[in-house]
Amino acid sequence: MTTKSAIITPKKGGKREMTELICPKCHKEGKGQGIRLECVGNIKVKGIIRCLQCQHERPFTMVSGYISALDIALPGAQSDRLDQLVPTDIKEDIREAERANYAQCYKSCVAMCRRALQLGLIDKKITDQPLSKMLSEAKDIELLTKDTYNLATSIKGYGDIGMHRKDILDPMDVNMVIHATVRMLNELFHSEK
Ligand SMILES: [Zn+2]
Numbered sequence: 001m002t003t004k005s006a007i008i009t010p011k012k013g014g015k016r017e018m019t020e021l022i023c024p025k026c027h028k029e030g031k032g033q034g035i036r037l038e039c040v041g042n043i044k045v046k047g048i049i050r051c052l053q054c055q056h057e058r059p060f061t062m063v064s065g066y067i068s069a070l071d072i073a074l075p076g077a078q079s080d081r082l083d084q085l086v087p088t089d090i091k092e093d094i095r096e097a098e099r100a101n102y103a104q105c106y107k108s109c110v111a112m113c114r115r116a117l118q119l120g121l122i123d124k125k126i127t128d129q130p131l132s133k134m135l136s137e138a139k140d141i142e143l144l145t146k147d148t149y150n151l152a153t154s155i156k157g158y159g160d161i162g163m164h165r166k167d168i169l170d171p172m173d174v175n176m177v178i179h180a181t182v183r184m185l186n187e188l189f190h191s192e193k
Helices: 024-028 088-102 106-123 131-140 146-164 171-190
Strands: 019-022 034-037 044-050 057-063 066-070
Touching (some): 088 106
Antiparallel strands (some): 019 034, 057 066
């Protein structure tokens, strides 16, 4: 997924040259800065470009001097949907989870989601204790609705797989866990419950 306005299309073939890009998020806000990428040699480079002006991230692949793949954002990019009231360190955990997902480190990804959930509850003054107890407590004081509690319990379940067990995670499930965590955090922080 690319937009023409945010990307100067790299030339194919011929001599190697610098590829110039513009951060799509900064570009939208009219403060775009140019990014230059260079890849010398018969090599493949795969990574994530992070704009330090706006923290926007997107994956790219360069092969022998040319961009062969460039996305406008990390797959899923759920962290952009996080409510403004969600604390910065928790947002950073979700970004970390998305990077892990992109790198196909699925267990790390769900473990980060579980951590974000736990930090969110601590931030809402739930005592730091085994997560299942924290969830029950949050449900009892109606910080979590029954639906959100069920969602959180499933995030915890996947996080447990990531941390303790040898089970293999399905990438589709991992995307769902990120999605669910963002939804849960937004509900947790959006209104004064
Ligand atoms: Zn930017």
